[in-house]
Amino acid sequence: MADPRSRSGTTYIRESILEWMRELYVPHDEALDAAFSAPERRGFPAIQVDPLEGRFLGLLLSLAGARKVVEIGTLAGYSALHLARALPEGGRLWTLESEPEHAGAAREALRSAGMEDRVEVRVGPALENLPALETHAPFDAVFLDADKGNYDRYGRWAARFLRPGGLLLADNAFFFGRLLEKEPAAEAVRRFHREAAPLFESVCVPTPDGLFVGLRK
Numbered sequence: 001m002a003d004p005r006s007r008s009g010t011t012y013i014r015e016s017i018l019e020w021m022r023e024l025y026v027p028h029d030e031a032l033d034a035a036f037s038a039p040e041r042r043g044f045p046a047i048q049v050d051p052l053e054g055r056f057l058g059l060l061l062s063l064a065g066a067r068k069v070v071e072i073g074t075l076a077g078y079s080a081l082h083l084a085r086a087l088p089e090g091g092r093l094w095t096l097e098s099e100p101e102h103a104g105a106a107r108e109a110l111r112s113a114g115m116e117d118r119v120e121v122r123v124g125p126a127l128e129n130l131p132a133l134e135t136h137a138p139f140d141a142v143f144l145d146a147d148k149g150n151y152d153r154y155g156r157w158a159a160r161f162l163r164p165g166g167l168l169l170a171d172n173a174f175f176f177g178r179l180l181e182k183e184p185a186a187e188a189v190r191r192f193h194r195e196a197a198p199l200f201e202s203v204c205v206p207t208p209d210g211l212f213v214g215l216r217k
Contacts, residue, residue, distance in 0.1 A: 022052055025052065026055045035048075036051065038105050038109060048078040049079045064165075067140055068091070070130075070158075071145070072144050072146045077109035081110060084119045093119045095119060095121050134161060142157075145172065162216040166216045167213070168216065171209070174209045202214030
């Protein structure tokens with residue numbers, strides 16, 4: 001058998017395959033389609049998670065039995081909608097967004113989907129808003145998809161306020177392919193990995209830009 005490490009530069013991902021998978025596993029209803037297309041329609045950065053990744057996040061929350069979840073980085077609410085739909089009756093998602101216009105679009109998307117009763121969108125810098133959430137701890141899951149230069153600080157907060165067995169998820173764990181570069185944000189993401197590894201049963205899933213998945217020890 002060939003050493004799989006020798007194929008580290010090989011990829012079998014094709015856009016046609018991904019599109020087929022999206023249609024099969026993540027058929028968009030009106031609410032998901034509106035949330036996914038909102039960034040392009042409104043002139044926001046189109047940096048929301050891929051539909052397959054959104055579905056994966058929701059499945060992980062369901063498997064973890066998550067009821068109290070924090071998301072750092074809302075954009076127009078596409079990932080928040082996947083997370084909210086994975087919550088059981090009585091579950092709660094707090095999602096933090098620094099840009100008021102993005103937060104407004106997210107509230108609109110969540111309201112249209114009938115999820116506004118289980119999601120609270122908070123506006124402002126995440127590091128300023130996180131302390132106000134601590135009265136709701138411990139949390140069952142935290143999802144990071146915000147400014148990478150603060151990933152280490154967000155990771156420390158999550159490690160402190162997740163319950164044992166709680167789930168930490170972090171998108172862009174490869175930092176857009178620049179993880180090993182000598183720049184401050186890359187160094188912050190590397191610190192996130194180094195600090196999280198001993199505290200979580202974890203792995204970095206090789207999605208196009210890496211998804212950290214960890215269970216709090």
